[in-house]
Amino acid sequence: MKAYDQLIFEICKEGRTAYSLPNCDLCNGEMSEFIPNAFLRVHEVELPEVSEVDVIRHYTNLSNLNYGVDTGFYPLGSCTMKYNPKINEDVASIKGLTDIHPYQPEETVQGALEMMYNLGNMLSEISGMDKTTLQPAAGAHGELTGLMIIKAYHESRGDVKRKKIIVPDSAHGTNPATAAVAGFEIVEIQSDKNGAVDIDALKAVLNDEIAGLMLTNPSTLGLFEKNIKWIADLVHEAGGLLYYDGANMNAIMGKVRPGDMGFDVMHYNLHKTFSTPHGGGGPGSGPIGVKEHLVKFLPVPVIDKKEDQYLLNYDRPDTIGKIKGFYGNYGIMLRAYAYILTMGSEGIKEVSEIAVLNANYMMNKLKEHYYLPINQVCKHEFVLGGVGGVLLEVSTLDVAKRLLDYGYHPPTIYFPLIVNEALMIEPTETESLETIDGFIETMIKIAKEAKEDPQILKSAPHNTPVKRIDEARAARNLIVKWEK
Amino acid sequence: MHRYIPNTEVDKKLMLDSMGAKSIEDLFEDVPKELRLNRALNLGTALSETDLTKHMHALANKNKSMNEGVSFLGAGAYDHYIPAIIKHIASRSEFFTAYTPYQPEISQGTLRVIFEYQTMISNLTGMDVANASMYDGPTACVEAGMMACANTRRKSVVVSKTVHPEVRKVMHTYMKFRDIEVIEVDMADGVTDIEKLKSVVEKNTAGVIVQNPNFFGIIEDLTEVEKITHENKGMLITYVDPISLGILKAPGELGADIVVGEGQSLGNGLNFGGPYLGFMATKSKLARKMPGRIVGQSVDVDRKRAFVLTLQAREQHIRRFKATSNICSNQGLNALMATIYLTTMGKKGLKEVAQRCVQKSHYACNEITKSGKFKPLFNQPFFKEFVVTSDMDSENVNKNLLKNGIFGGYELGKDYPELENGIMFAVTEKRTKNEIDKLSSVLEVI
Numbered sequence: 001m002k003a004y005d006q007l008i009f010e011i012c013k014e015g016r017t018a019y020s021l022p023n024c025d026l027c028n029g030e031m032s033e034f035i036p037n038a039f040l041r042v043h044e045v046e047l048p049e050v051s052e053v054d055v056i057r058h059y060t061n062l063s064n065l066n067y068g069v070d071t072g073f074y075p076l077g078s079c080t081m082k083y084n085p086k087i088n089e090d091v092a093s094i095k096g097l098t099d100i101h102p103y104q105p106e107e108t109v110q111g112a113l114e115m116m117y118n119l120g121n122m123l124s125e126i127s128g129m130d131k132t133t134l135q136p137a138a139g140a141h142g143e144l145t146g147l148m149i150i151k152a153y154h155e156s157r158g159d160v161k162r163k164k165i166i167v168p169d170s171a172h173g174t175n176p177a178t179a180a181v182a183g184f185e186i187v188e189i190q191s192d193k194n195g196a197v198d199i200d201a202l203k204a205v206l207n208d209e210i211a212g213l214m215l216t217n218p219s220t221l222g223l224f225e226k227n228i229k230w231i232a233d234l235v236h237e238a239g240g241l242l243y244y245d246g247a248n249m250n251a252i253m254g255k256v257r258p259g260d261m262g263f264d265v266m267h268y269n270l271h272k273t274f275s276t277p278h279g280g281g282g283p284g285s286g287p288i289g290v291k292e293h294l295v296k297f298l299p300v301p302v303i304d305k306k307e308d309q310y311l312l313n314y315d316r317p318d319t320i321g322k323i324k325g326f327y328g329n330y331g332i333m334l335r336a337y338a339y340i341l342t343m344g345s346e347g348i349k350e351v352s353e354i355a356v357l358n359a360n361y362m363m364n365k366l367k368e369h370y371y372l373p374i375n376q377v378c379k380h381e382f383v384l385g386g387v388g389g390v391l392l393e394v395s396t397l398d399v400a401k402r403l404l405d406y407g408y409h410p411p412t413i414y415f416p417l418i419v420n421e422a423l424m425i426e427p428t429e430t431e432s433l434e435t436i437d438g439f440i441e442t443m444i445k446i447a448k449e450a451k452e453d454p455q456i457l458k459s460a461p462h463n464t465p466v467k468r469i470d471e472a473r474a475a476r477n478l479i480v481k482w483e484k
Numbered sequence: 485m486h487r488y489i490p491n492t493e494v495d496k497k498l499m500l501d502s503m504g505a506k507s508i509e510d511l512f513e514d515v516p517k518e519l520r521l522n523r524a525l526n527l528g529t530a531l532s533e534t535d536l537t538k539h540m541h542a543l544a545n546k547n548k549s550m551n552e553g554v555s556f557l558g559a560g561a562y563d564h565y566i567p568a569i570i571k572h573i574a575s576r577s578e579f580f581t582a583y584t585p586y587q588p589e590i591s592q593g594t595l596r597v598i599f600e601y602q603t604m605i606s607n608l609t610g611m612d613v614a615n616a617s618m619y620d621g622p623t624a625c626v627e628a629g630m631m632a633c634a635n636t637r638r639k640s641v642v643v644s645k646t647v648h649p650e651v652r653k654v655m656h657t658y659m660k661f662r663d664i665e666v667i668e669v670d671m672a673d674g675v676t677d678i679e680k681l682k683s684v685v686e687k688n689t690a691g692v693i694v695q696n697p698n699f700f701g702i703i704e705d706l707t708e709v710e711k712i713t714h715e716n717k718g719m720l721i722t723y724v725d726p727i728s729l730g731i732l733k734a735p736g737e738l739g740a741d742i743v744v745g746e747g748q749s750l751g752n753g754l755n756f757g758g759p760y761l762g763f764m765a766t767k768s769k770l771a772r773k774m775p776g777r778i779v780g781q782s783v784d785v786d787r788k789r790a791f792v793l794t795l796q797a798r799e800q801h802i803r804r805f806k807a808t809s810n811i812c813s814n815q816g817l818n819a820l821m822a823t824i825y826l827t828t829m830g831k832k833g834l835k836e837v838a839q840r841c842v843q844k845s846h847y848a849c850n851e852i853t854k855s856g857k858f859k860p861l862f863n864q865p866f867f868k869e870f871v872v873t874s875d876m877d878s879e880n881v882n883k884n885l886l887k888n889g890i891f892g893g894y895e896l897g898k899d900y901p902e903l904e905n906g907i908m909f910a911v912t913e914k915r916t917k918n919e920i921d922k923l924s925s926v927l928e929v930i
Binding site (some may be wrong): 005007008009014016017018019020021022024026027028029031034035036038039040041043045046047048049050052055056058059060062063064065066067068069070071074076079081082083084085087088089090091093095096097098099100101102103104105108109110111112114115122125126128137138140141143144148151165174176178179180181182183201223224226228229238252253254255256260261275277278279280281282283284285299320321322323324325326327328329330331332334338340341342344346347348349350351353354356357358360361365366376377400401403404408411429430431433435441459461464465466467469470471473474475478479480481482 | 486487488489490491495496497498499500502505510511512513514515516518519520521524525526527528529530531532533536537539540541542544545546547549550551555557559560561563565567569571572574575576577578579580581582583584585587588589590591592593594596599600602603604606607608612613614616618619620621622623630635637646650651653656657658660661662663670696701705725729730731732733734737753754755756757758759760763768771777778779780781782783784785786788789790792794795796806807808809810812813814815816817818824825827828829830831832833834835836837839842843844846847865867868883885886891894912913914916917918920
């Protein structure tokens with residue numbers, strides 16, 4: 001297909017329209033009869049003028065410039081790009097579930113509230129936490145809500161000195177950013193040589209100013225933190241709380257639960273673990289789960305059940321307050337709820353088992369061709385340190401761009417920060433052995449090219465809609481809207 | 485074997501053999517035994533597609549959706565016309581199963597859509613630059629408040645009580661954790677009380693936040709608000725209804741420094757409150773201070789036009805410790821729907837939608853208040869919502885309406901105890917004369 005290079009503004013023609021408003025029975029009166037002239041705009045808003053077929057063709061052509069999970073393999077570490085089941089899209093668009101207003105009387109939204117109530121309980125069962133709020137709109141938003149709760153907990157005990165959060169240097173970038181936004185100081189601790197929490201480093205920073213520790217388990221290296229119980233005890237003994245970053249939940253479901261590891265509060269990423277589509281950057285959903293001692297701080301409203309009726313409970317004197325408009329990303333919750341129901345207890349466990357099997361299989365096949373910094377059994381993902389060998393004429397970026405030529409979405413690159421030239425690979429459970437083998441072969445081929453013909457990597461990609469982009473120019477010479 | 489998991493028993497064995505493992509259990513040997521969950525999860529057995537669909541329909545039947553009646557409910561979430569093509573484009577899986585466009589060479593579709601979205605939001609608000617969208621209106625407004633604080637190095641924001649109660653609640657939650665003071669300013673006849681505003685805005689005020697049309701649907705005169713804010717070198721933040729901008733002056737013309745709002749009206753369904761999208765736009769000089777993602781235009785190595793996420797140095801993954809915002813995702817798919825909406829409605833359509841909202845809501849207000857049983861609560865110009873009051877309890881009024889298949893208005897007493905019995909009706913372009921006449925006739929006989 002020929003490359004498409006238009007913006008909608010470039011295919012406009014004055015007078016064309018694409019809309020169909022309801023037939024008009026009350027279209028009388030000039031605006032100035034209703035609204036003072038001073039408030040009215042003089043010029044019409046500059047918006048496109050196109051016909052309906054123009055709209056459809058334009059956006060269909062743009063969609064062809066994209067790559068999604070439905071296009072092909074997407075082993076993007078820490079993002080859990082699993083298949084997004086289509087039935088979930090269908091049930092999430094049932095009119096009786098979608099065409100409801102957030103301020104309708106409670107008795108007219110019992111189905112919606114029941115779904116939310118049950119989803120909260122299912123998540124608690126999977127994580128071992130006691131209560132869930134579905135309000136946060138994304139993982140980072142869940143983190144923020146969780147840290148607010150940690151702060152509220154300490155303050156409620158008059159323990160106002162606790163203004164610091166410990167974050168390992170391997171943490172997701174949102175962790176320290178969230179701690180800063182929640183008004184905490186950040187104490188970073190270095191990982192040990194196996195990428196795990198360094199117990200001595202942790203002990204050295206624990207004191208009565210520590211509000212809590214944020215941790216991902218398995219870590220961003222894809223490795224299970226074996227000392228987790230010890231870590232939890234140390235933090236709790238020092239009076240702090242443990243926050244679990246749920247980005248890596250896909251590794252452990254049905255096997256081990258954050259609540260049983262000693263975590264006090266956590267977030268889930270429904271758009272990762274629970275298969276809801278990423279939408280090209282959102283909407284996500286980042287519910288949080290808490291243990292009993294933190295339940296009273298949850299944001300309002302909490303969905304409660306009284307006899308057979310579900311209700312939105314705002315009467316919560318210790319709540320941190322509201323953290324989003326209305327009740328969260330309900331449309332996403334519907335999809336995650338449908339997902340859990342279609343997987344069932346056995347299916348959910350199988351998800352984690354196969355995700356871990358796939359990752360270990362790939363790691364073992366690739367470690368001869370790429371540098372593997374820590375050689376031990378991994379969980380749902382693993383991190384390679386670029387093309388093996390000292391002569392690093394090609395970078396991880398070059399490897400990633402070359403993968404585009406072979407039709408794959410590259411892994412996450414340059415993260416975690418503690419591994420040089422990191423390539424973070426997460427296959428998920430929804431990929432077949434053939435797909436995985438195809439990717440492994442391609443990675444091996446690229447490693448060979450790196451030695452024999454590095455230029456072909458450095459100039460990659462060669463057959464994508466556009467080639468490597470001058471990112472510095474975009475930032476320097478800021479063009480962020482179309483102008484005639 | 486589950487249909488979403490392709491590994492056969494033969495595959496599993498081959499894979500395990502290749503790494504010298506006996507069973508999948510071997511791969512979990514690093515999880516301490518005493519922590520393991522030694523029981524099955526209690527989630528029930530897997531439902532088939534048919535059973536799932538039945539179950540979801542049963543849930544739907546426990547709701548009374550807006551299709552089963554006529555709705556005059558608004559207050560921040562609106563029943564506007566949604567062009568049919570939006571669903572068709574937004575359900576293309578090339579868009580909805582893609583991740584954030586971190587690999588721009590294979591994400592030009594998403595990046596171009598966002599670039600178009602930014603352009604349309606900038607044009608609509610009369611500002612220079614818009615970001616790629618945020619969680620929703622209330623959180624976008626809070627981000628604007630924090631942006632004003634970071635930019636002015638001040639620690640106080642002033643919010644009018646005519647701003648949506650949910651926006652103010654979310655604002656209070658966020659700001660209390662950042663030790664930023666939030667001062668609410670009273671209202672007079674449904675609009676921001678200018679004298680009171682004057683008395684609280686001072687040298688420590690980072691920003692003044694007003695909504696227009698305000699929570700009650702009233703179009704406020706921002707001339708004085710703008711003057712007071714800028715005389716104190718604060719930033720004017722306006723929270724706007726994007727549909728209203730089809731006919732109302734752009735906030736940029738009124739002197740706003742940051743414009744935010746709820747974008748649900750732009751082609752996004754009600755969905756019980758989410759997912760929606762928040763939009764944010766500002767002046768060029770503040771572009772580098774704006775939170776969230778931004779798409780910029782550049783060229784590839786062949787000098788061909790190409791789009792890419794830009795100004796990422798502002799983003800949380802770079803400023804790990806000094807972040808002023810932790811927002812990471814945008815509401816990509818909702819922004820896509822908003823973009824298709826604005827494209828489909830276009831220059832003429834958006835104006836026409838706004839005009840019909842005005843015409844129909846004014847007709848409704850006249851009909852409802854003409855007998856004198858219900859009175860307008862405020863004497864102010866309004867856009868698509870208006871407030872009436874009576875000597876009847878508003879909850880009771882709404883119950884009666886519901887019995888007649890009408891979702892009544894928002895009960896103001898919930899948030900404004902002094903406005904007990906006040907009901908706010910929203911009338912969009914979708915409401916017909918018949919529906920409005922039915923509303924007023926039912927109200928007449930309660």
